[in-house]
Amino acid sequence: MYSEKVMDHFSNPRNVGEIENPDGVGTVGNPACGDIMKLSIKIEGDVIKDVKFKTFGCGAAIATSSMVTELVKGKHLDEAEEISNNTVADALGGLPPVKMHCSNLAADALHAAIEDYKKKHTK
Amino acid sequence: MKRIYFDNNATTPIHPEVFDAMLPYLKDEFGNPSSIHWAGRNTRKVIDEAREKVARLLNCDVGEIIFTSCGSEGDNLAIKGLVESKRDKGNHIITTKVEHPAVLTTCKYLAKTGFDVTFLDVDNQGMLDLDQLKKAITPKTILITIMFANNETGVIFPIEEIGRIAKEHNITFHTDAVQGVGKVPIDVKKLNIDLLTLSGHKLYAPKGVGAIYVKRGVRLVPLIHGGHQERNRRGGTENTAGIVALGKACEIAHRDMEQEIKHLTALRDRLEKGLMGKIPHARLNGHPKNRIPNTANISFEFAEGESILLNLDMKGIAASSGSACTSGTLEPSHVLVAMGVSMEASHSSVRFSLGRGNTVEDVDYVLEVLPPIVEKMRSMSPLYSAATGGAANISFTESGSCSH
Numbered sequence: 112m113y114s115e116k117v118m119d120h121f122s123n124p125r126n127v128g129e130i131e132n133p134d135g136v137g138t139v140g141n142p143a144c145g146d147i148m149k150l151s152i153k154i155e156g157d158v159i160k161d162v163k164f165k166t167f168g169c170g171a172a173i174a175t176s177s178m179v180t181e182l183v184k185g186k187h188l189d190e191a192e193e194i195s196n197n198t199v200a201d202a203l204g205g206l207p208p209v210k211m212h213c214s215n216l217a218a219d220a221l222h223a224a225i226e227d228y229k230k231k232h233t234k
Numbered sequence: 235m236k237r238i239y240f241d242n243n244a245t246t247p248i249h250p251e252v253f254d255a256m257l258p259y260l261k262d263e264f265g266n267p268s269s270i271h272w273a274g275r276n277t278r279k280v281i282d283e284a285r286e287k288v289a290r291l292l293n294c295d296v297g298e299i300i301f302t303s304c305g306s307e308g309d310n311l312a313i314k315g316l317v318e319s320k321r322d323k324g325n326h327i328i329t330t331k332v333e334h335p336a337v338l339t340t341c342k343y344l345a346k347t348g349f350d351v352t353f354l355d356v357d358n359q360g361m362l363d364l365d366q367l368k369k370a371i372t373p374k375t376i377l378i379t380i381m382f383a384n385n386e387t388g389v390i391f392p393i394e395e396i397g398r399i400a401k402e403h404n405i406t407f408h409t410d411a412v413q414g415v416g417k418v419p420i421d422v423k424k425l426n427i428d429l430l431t432l433s434g435h436k437l438y439a440p441k442g443v444g445a446i447y448v449k450r451g452v453r454l455v456p457l458i459h460g461g462h463q464e465r466n467r468r469g470g471t472e473n474t475a476g477i478v479a480l481g482k483a484c485e486i487a488h489r490d491m492e493q494e495i496k497h498l499t500a501l502r503d504r505l506e507k508g509l510m511g512k513i514p515h516a517r518l519n520g521h522p523k524n525r526i527p528n529t530a531n532i533s534f535e536f537a538e539g540e541s542i543l544l545n546l547d548m549k550g551i552a553a554s555s556g557s558a559c560t561s562g563t564l565e566p567s568h569v570l571v572a573m574g575v576s577m578e579a580s581h582s583s584v585r586f587s588l589g590r591g592n593t594v595e596d597v598d599y600v601l602e603v604l605p606p607i608v609e610k611m612r613s614m615s616p617l618y619s620a621a622t623g624g625a626a627n628i629s630f631t632e633s634g635s636c637s638h
Contacts, residue, residue, distance in 0.1 A: 118544075121544060124614065142577060143578075147617060165615060167617045
């Protein structure tokens with residue numbers, strides 16, 4: 112039911128962990144739904160220098176988390192903000208329809224982390 | 235790669251003896267059992283023999299068995315057929331919150347068409363409160379439908395007592411025994427059962443065949459109107475090969491039951507003790523004693539069920555989970571939720587359902603493979619703190635209902 116790319120990111124997830132002293136952190140999801148993602152980012156000159164994730168969730172939740180970290184590493188914040196949940200799903204070669212709603216939250220976690228960074232940055 | 239099958243509550247492989255028995259009826263013995271000529275005579279005879287074998291396993295008469303196509307059909311026929319025949323006597327049905335969808339959805343459908351349905355609670359071990367059952371009975375109650383054993387947890391309900399309560403109140407009692415038949419002894423007379431559903435592919439017969447027991451005198455309105463088959467209670471030309479297979483499977487279940495109960499209990503207990511001992515934050519779902527011998531349902535907190543299953547699958551192990559992702563909905567298992575298991579723990583549940591082909595080596599392989607899988611999933615989980623070996627403090631920037 113999952114594409115090879117999803118299974119690859121699920122079996123060998125990229126950038127797992129938490130950044131020490133992150134510039135921004137985003138946590139989305141709901142334990143009741145079975146999917147929670149926590150994404151931390153390191154920013155230098157409006158560029159995402161490093162990104163790590165921790166996820167409790169199904170195969171799609173883990174694969175989308177892993178994929179979004181690959182997509183945004185080294186990207187300018189403006190570019191990163193353009194990435195949507197659909198972009199992530201497309202990059203994985205698609206997700207089963209039922210997963211598009213419940214487990215495709217990685218871009219939301221990214222945007223929450225960027226928002227967190229901006230909030231701290233403007234202070 | 236090894237292939238270990240621990241999902242026998244979903245379906246079982248076909249027993250080799252069952253396969254051999256049914257094969258002629260897919261080849262040369264093709265006759266319609268209703269025909270009077272040579273082609274039909276033998277198929278009629280083997281269907282009668284199969285009916286005797288099913289009846290022997292349940293301790294009922296041959297005339298009390300109706301062959302069906304599956305467990306869901308059996309549940310629909312028993313429930314809808316009964317309430318329609320007793321509609322003038324009342325409109326109240328009692329069931330539980332933890333039934334299989336074949337019963338639950340049927341009852342919910344009937345609730346929309348003028349019936350009142352009471353869904354009984356279970357406690358945190360998945361057990362029923364019989365006082366609650368007694369209190370739910372009204373003068374309009376026409377049917378109590380309560381499963382024999384739960385497909386997810388394996389918990390066995392007090393069927394004999396429920397049957398006695400139903401009898402005292404002159405209420406028909408149906409039990410969905412799809413997970414019980416073939417696994418534990420079931421004597422419909424002793425247990426006061428009026429209607430019972432069973433399914434072939436849960437006891438080593440193929441998919442596409444099942445049966446219901448209908449106590450003499452209990453009237454059902456047919457679901458499938460048609461010919462005179464099954465004494466006018468279920469139209470449709472008989473699935474001869476499937477029925478022969480079901481008969482053979484019931485014969486084998488009867489013959490091997492004592493030995494299989496010992497075999498499965500030993501393996502299940504070894505698996506359960508091993509996993510609970512090796513993996514911290516593992517909790518058993520369901521009553522520890524009052525269970526069918528083959529089922530273990532365990533939540534591995536801080537690790538999500540589908541992820542565990544995918545990892546097990548990569549190692550050749552087939553199991554099942556109560557997480558939302560595997561139920562095909564956005565909600566976790568209705569059974570675990572009804573038991574008061576937290577949403578998180580429900581999403582973390584894994585069901586192992588063993589079968590006749592499993593060995594000690596299979597169990598030991600799972601005991602070797604699963605602990606590192608759970609550890610890996612936990613190390614990736616924001617809910618788990620490696621430092622404390624317990625729950626992590628986590629705050630959400632967004633949370634809400636599951637229907638995002």
